[in-house]
Amino acid sequence: MTVQIALFFLVLAAAVYLFVSEKLRVDVVAILVMVTLPWLGLVEPADAFSGLASNAVIALIAIMILGHGVDRSGALNWIINFIVSMTSDHRDRLVLFVTTTVGAVSAFMQNVGAAALFLPAVLKISRRTGMPASRLLMPMGFAAILGGNLTMVGSTPLLMLNDLLRHGGVSDFRLFSVAPVGVVLVVAGALYFFFFGRSVLPGVKKKKHLQPPMSIQQMLIERWRIPTTIYRCRIPKESPLAGKTREDSEMWTEYRVYLLALADGEDVLYAPWRHTPFAAGQVLTLLGEEPDLERFVNDFELMFKKEDRPFEQLEETDQVGFAEMVIPVESPCVGKTIRDISIRKTYGVEPIMLFSGDRKQRGDFSDEPLERGNVIIVHGRWRQIRAMADGIHFMLITPIELAHEVKHPRPAVALLCFVGAVALAASGVPIALGLLTGALAMILFRIVPVDEAYRAVDWKTIFLLAGLIPLGAAMNHTGASGLLASVMAGILEGAPPLAVFVSFGLLATLLGLFISNVAATIILVPLVIAVAAPLGVSPRALALLVALCSSNTFMLPTNQVNALVMSPGGYRNADYLRAGAAVTVFFLVTAVAFVYFFRW
Structure with missing residues (x-):
């Protein structure tokens, strides 16, 4: 073993350790690898930074812009309305329609992007039809992963594969080369949940009588058991609350009372900051359980009036209400606390509840670190809630229809740009060129403003991919792949x-399953290209199998898609193991059979 090979394995071991331990963000680990390799002389600097200009990275950027354009245009509303209309009288068909639709869309955008795009839509379908969310979200997530195998751009490993093959001197694949195995996987996944969903998914009980349909706010309150008692309180001059802040009053920690709004004359402030001082004459809108509210108003000698119909007022208003926010997998808020991000001061909403896995936290959770997939229930004005849900820091999964809301522009044009990009990529034009042309068309036709196009790109994923690509080059350059x-x-x-x-x-x-599909592909593809000839198999076939199976991640919520739907669906780790075991085995058998018999 040469010094260079030893250094390569040292870098590889350090990267794997950092990925598994999560001591650093994955994109930081990738950039660290990209910078370390040329410093150690394992690759030339030009090769170290070649990932930033690779076809895989360019194609991924284009896919993100195209997906954002389709979402922004409102074209997905057509799909939602179609699914609801086709399944209104047959709820059992919902699983089939949702999984096949999401699987098809996932063929042309990244798995987590497709899942994030459809998460609010699937929850909306669940509420409209009365189908439990747990019956739909995991099948939707699995379908997004399975659908990524329909094309060479549907998953990051397949997107990277052609670059790795060309670097190893092996011919690459066309856009729809993997479509046969992808079709089998998506159809089998849909049928699996259609026939066995009741057995493998949690919390599914057949109801004898259908309940009358509830509004969105009613369903939120019932599902999360949100308090519905509202007191309107005026602060008299002699009140000990005057001069204090909400934090000084121990409103959350001692009384478990939420301050929804503060009125001072004509001015109304929703979700006041924790350091906002109270003054005589102000009117507070408080939410909580009645015993807690009574104790608070008595202790602070407030004049109060209990709202007789607070629930109906929530329904009738088009200005304020409750909403569910999910922490996206790549959110900058992961690891931070409510206090760190100053959620009231920054966004003007009141956090009511935090749902992390199977833990529900009420009261003061200001210092609880946020995790990916966490659900936060907030109360505030719809416009502030919509502004908060930028898709990067927070993702809104409660449907909101704003009065006087401007409709999204030209869904037909957006779909034309999207289909045109796919057609170009399928026609023999380089995949990255075809997709980037479609993304540019989205901008030129003003479907996506230029600034939004930059924001639509998940730069964390881009640098993760670009930073790890040189690892494969170093594996070949040092001779580690040969060893x-x-x-x-x-x-x-x-x-x-x-x-x-x-x-x-x-x-x-x-x-x-335990590292990441990107790292698995970059490590294994150079290896299988080198080992295929001595073993008498096709390097192209073996590399394709590796890229396919690196996405076979259904048994744990380590996959980004599984983590995204975990909290909204109320799933536990055991639920993924129970439902994902059969899918994992079938995936492996199908992929091996496909590659073995086709002998690419």
Whole structure:
């Protein structure tokens, strides 16, 4: 073993450790790898930064802009209305329509992007039809992962594969080369949840009688058990509350009371900042359980009036209400607290409840670190809630219809740009060129403003991909791939081709499940290209199998899509293991059979 090979394995081990331990953000780890490799002389500086200009990165940027344009145009509303109309009398069809639709859309955008796009829509469908969200969200998430195997741009591993193959001197794949296996996986996944969903999904109980339809606010209050008692309180001059702030009064910690609004004369301030001082004459709108409210108004000698119909007022207003916010997987808020981000001061909303996995927190959770997939129930004005939901820091999953809201522009034009980009990529034009042309058309036709196009790109994912691509180049340049290939060839010497495919498919599945599908692909593809010839199999076929199986991540919420739907669906780790085990086995068998018999 040479010094260069030893240094490469040291960098690889450090990267894997940082990925697993999550001591640093994944994009920071990738950039660290990108910078370390040329400093150690394992690759040339030009090769280290080549990932930023790779076809995979350019295509991914274009896909993100195209997906944002379709979402912004309102074209998804057509799909939602179609699904609801087709399943209004047959609720069991919902799973089939949702999974196949999401799977099809996921073929042309990243898995987590497709899941994030459809999460509010699926929750809206659940509320309209009365189908439990737990019956729909996990199937939707799995369909997004499965649908990523319909095209070479549907998942990050497949998107990267062609670049890695070209670098290894192997011919690449066309856009729809993997469509046969993708179709089988999506259809099988839809049928699996259609026939066995009641057995493998949690919290599904058949109701004898259908309940009358509830409004969105009613469903939120019932689902999360949000208090509905509202007191309007005036602060008299002699009140001990005058001169204090909401934090000084221990409103959350001691009384579990929420301050929804503060009126001072004609001015109304929704979700006042924690350091806003109270003064005599102000009118407070308080929310909480009645015993807690009574104790608060008595202790602070407030004049109060209980709202007789607070719930109906929430329904009739078009200005304020409750909403659910999800922390996206790549949100900058992950690891921060409500206090760190100053949610009231920054966004003007009142946090009511935090749902993390199977834990529900009420009262004061200001110092609780936020995790990806957490759900926060907030109360505030609709416009402030909509502004808060930028898709980067927070994602809104409660449908909101603003009065006088400007409708999204020209969905037909947006779909034309999207379909045109896919057609170009399928016609033989380089995939990145075809998709970027469609993204540019979105901007030129003013479907997506230029500034929004930049914001639509998840730069964390871009740098993760660009930073790890040089790792594959270093593996070849240092000779590490040849060394590993000789070891693997010795282990699998004399094994039939089918055993070779199963072994590498299983290895890619495990690495994808516990590290990441991107890292698994970059590590394994150079290895299988080197080991294929000694084992008597096609390097192209073995590399494709690795890229497919690295996305076989259904049994744990480590996958970004699974993490995204975990809290909104009320799932636990055991739910993924129970529902995902059969999908994982079927995925592995299908991928191996496809690659083995087609012999790419």
